Amino acid sequence: MTATEAAAALEDARLQQHMDRDREDLADDERGPAEVAEWERIAQLLATTGGTYDPEGDAVVQDELAADRRAEEVEQQRLQEQQQLAARADELAAHVRAGRLDRTVETRPGDEAARDVLIHRGDYHPVVDGWLAQAFADRSGHYADPAANGELEFAGRLAQADPEATDALAAWLEHSLAPAELAEAGDR
Incomplete structure (x- = not known):
């Protein structure tokens, strides 16, 4: 994913959040704001690096995956x-x-x-x-x-x-x- 594609995805997420703001069934849904925040983070990351986005190189994603693996091991x-x-x-x-x-x-x-x-x-x-x-x-x-x-x-x-x-x-x-x-x- 390029910086331009990330910026477009961010705008789509913001638009969707705006359209969903009046829906009662989504009033307590945290996915919209979380999705916007994640796209903002990715767009900012790509804007500073100028490269393409790769989850393998994203420290935040890798930390989340490692935490998920540790939680799964504890549960097992x-x-x-x-x-x-x-x-x-x-x-x-x-x-x-x-x-x-x-x-x-x-x-x-x-x-x-x-x-x-x-x-x-x-x-x-x-x-x-x-x-x-x-x-x-x-x-x-x-x-x-x-x-x-x-x-x-x-x-x-x-x-x-x-x-x-x-x-x-x-x-x-x-x-x-x-x-x-x-x-x-x-x-x-």
Whole structure:
């Protein structure tokens, strides 16, 4: 695109914006002013460089494309994390239904979030809390990593204040469900 073509496109955009100003359905539409502003920018760029317009050499366009790519990567990562979290929640729910969510199943980073997914889906069972509490008290699974324990600062303070009470709480949570309740969880 040459400077002359950009100037003509700018005039067309201004004319269209002028013609659309009285249309109620376009009263809040920002595309007209944005289009005029972009054509003004391109026309000014070509007027100063004297060359032809190439989006490949336009720093503004390239910055916008790079920002779009970064946003897409962030969104893809978020979706992937959600899928992994949902899969872990499915796995935990299957263990609960089978009556096998016990010390043989190691906790992983993100299990607390998987618990929240179970609650949100209506597939939560208190066995999950007992399992997490026991793993925390034992410092097993991902709780063996000191960094993971920082996520549950309040529980760490309780454990330091009275380790025996923390162990007793974990044991109580583990055994608080009667066998009939565990069987019900397995029927879900």
